[in-house]
Amino acid sequence: MKTETISKKNGHSLKAFNVEDIGDDHLFTGLETPMKPNAFEMSNTEKKERISILFSEIMDVLGLDLNDDSLQGTPDRVAKMYVEEIFSGLDPKNKPKVALFDNKYQYNQMLVEKNITFYSNCEHHFVPIIGKAHIAYKSSGKVIGLSKLNRIVQYYAKRPQVQERLTNQIANELKTVLNTENVAVIIDAKHLCVSSRGIKDDTSTTVTTYYGGEFNTASKIAELQNYINN
Numbered sequence: 589m590k591t592e593t594i595s596k597k598n599g600h601s602l603k604a605f606n607v608e609d610i611g612d613d614h615l616f617t618g619l620e621t622p623m624k625p626n627a628f629e630m631s632n633t634e635k636k637e638r639i640s641i642l643f644s645e646i647m648d649v650l651g652l653d654l655n656d657d658s659l660q661g662t663p664d665r666v667a668k669m670y671v672e673e674i675f676s677g678l679d680p681k682n683k684p685k686v687a688l689f690d691n692k693y694q695y696n697q698m699l700v701e702k703n704i705t706f707y708s709n710c711e712h713h714f715v716p717i718i719g720k721a722h723i724a725y726k727s728s729g730k731v732i733g734l735s736k737l738n739r740i741v742q743y744y745a746k747r748p749q750v751q752e753r754l755t756n757q758i759a760n761e762l763k764t765v766l767n768t769e770n771v772a773v774i775i776d777a778k779h780l781c782v783s784s785r786g787i788k789d790d791t792s793t794t795v796t797t798y799y800g801g802e803f804n805t806a807s808k809i810a811e812l813q814n815y816i817n818n
């Protein structure tokens with residue numbers, strides 16, 4: 589079995605992990621999506637051409653007849669879908685630009701945007717993660733357009749992901765743009781790699797949470813849970 593030592597940013601290294609175990613247990617190695625330094629040297633057009641060639645090879649190895657009318661266009665479709673849609677959140681150019689507004693109404697309680705549906709993909713198996721995100725924040729003086737909360741979720745979801753990292757990436761982005769620690773992110777998602785393969789558990793969902801600043805108290809957490817569950 590293959591083992592690999594994973595280096596942490598501070599220079600210390602974690603004990604050697606089995607890379608297969610990391611994938612099967614859905615562990616993750618850091619807050620940032622692991623990217624190559626030269627990730628954007630290739631144009632999107634080149635990326636689509638390369639992915640199409642490589643995906644047709646996968647289909648060919650599986651024994652599929654690429655001359656069949658139904659299958660012929662699949663490699664191009666998959667390439668386009670990867671680059672322009674489901675993995676478009678890898679490209680910082682697609683990050684939503686967030687405009688802030690003055691908090692004119694002096695609303696200074698929590699704002700909760702709940703049930704934001706998202707589709708992501710598990711980075712260990714490349715199959716869908718389907719879930720709902722609930723976001724809360726307390727204004728530091730500025731407010732954000734509600735649709736932007738949704739867009740921030742979608743941007744980070746459109747990457748190969750691990751749910752814990754998705755949660756933290758959304759929370760970090762909100763803290764940065766809203767200039768406050770007072771943000772909360774709750775994600776409840778179904779992982780198709782758990783329901784359709786492996787352990788084949790069709791009923792379980794995974795919940796991850798981030799409670800920052802004033803949200804990190806038992807009473808605020810209970811208040812938030814109450815809004816989300818009703």
Ligand SMILES: [Zn+2]
Nearest residue numbers: 710712713781
């Ligand atoms: Zn998975």
